[in-house]
Each structure stands twice: as C-alpha cells, then as structure tokens.
Amino acid sequence: MAEPSFDPGGFFTFDLGGGNITTRAGRRVLVLSDTVLGPLVASAVANGDLTVVRRLGRHMGEEVRQTLGGQVEEIPTDVVVNHLTTVLGLFGWGKFQMERWGDALVARVAEAPGIDEDQLALAALLGGLFSSITGRDVAAVPVSEDPEFVLVAPQIAETVWGWARGGDDLATIVARLAPGAES
Secondary structure (H helix, E strand, O other), X not given: OOOOOOOOOOOEEEEOOOOEEEEOXXXXXXXXXXHHHHHHHHHHHHOXXXXXXXXXHHHHHHHHHHHXXXXXXXXXXXHHHHHHHHHHHHOOOOEEEEEEEOOEEEEEEEOOOOOOOOOHHHHHHHHHHHHXXXXXXXXEEEEEOOOEEXXXXXXHHHHHHXXXXXXXXXXXXXXXXXXOOOO
C-alpha cells in the first residue's frame, strides 16, 4: 500500500466574499494572533479548564486522520508524525518532533507560541490531538521549558506533572515511568 502524502497547498480555502476560512475537510477556522489568544488561554488556565484547547487539538487530530485516509492504525508511525507535524505547522503551533525513550513517547515543539508560561495550553492541545489520532485518551505533560512533553495515560498525568514541578528532569521522569520502576 502506498503511503499517503501530504500536500499543504490548498489546505485552507479563503472565501473573502463570504468572510470565512475553511480547512480541506470543510471545518471553519479563525485566525488569531498569539497576543490575542494568550490572554484567553491564560484565563482558561487560571480557571483550571483547558477543555476548549483540548477540543481544538481533537479537531486538528481529525484533520490529520483525514489527510491519512482515516486509517491511522495501518500507516507507519513516521508517516503519521509527518502529517501531524504539517498540520501543527499550518495552524501556527510550532515545529513538532517526537522521540521514543524506551517505552515512553516524548514530544517536542520548537517555535511554539508563548501563550502560557507552563505550556499548559500546548499540553492540552497535544493531548487532544493524540487522543483523536490514537482513539485513546492521552495526556501530554509538560516536563521542561524547551517545551518537552511526555505522553501518558490521563490517570498518571498529575503524578508526572508533580515530578516535573518537583525538579525531575526528562530522563528521571522516563526512568520512573518504566515498568517495574518505583514511583
């Protein structure tokens, strides 16, 4: 089976007469600067509810699934990551990279918009994105200022967040997540 390619040309349709922008999948999008979105997200962080940002990530994940023909499970991981990287870039969220550290998946986003100091908005976005792509609930926990995120089950996200806030570096966190490791 030929691997699906991703041509970003024509991803967005600009209907100036109708005053809207849609994606290839027909979803309407809005263009906001990070200086406008930042205070909105800061308010959501202060209220402890990033549901809307997570929902945006899910929508972006649906865009990725569509570019892959919907059958993500049958496509090599590097192809999925390439499409994911392109979609994140098209929406202005930075340059995505993913690495495997033993059994752990670590996501990095270079040139990410500086929306909130603790990277909680980007974590919510990535959690929604990966949940949509994998069909399982996923949390992305910020573990450094780079920003780096460990992808984990939501049930242990608070624990991992506590380790990171307590000063554990990425290698220590991944070691603690290894099967049989002491928490």
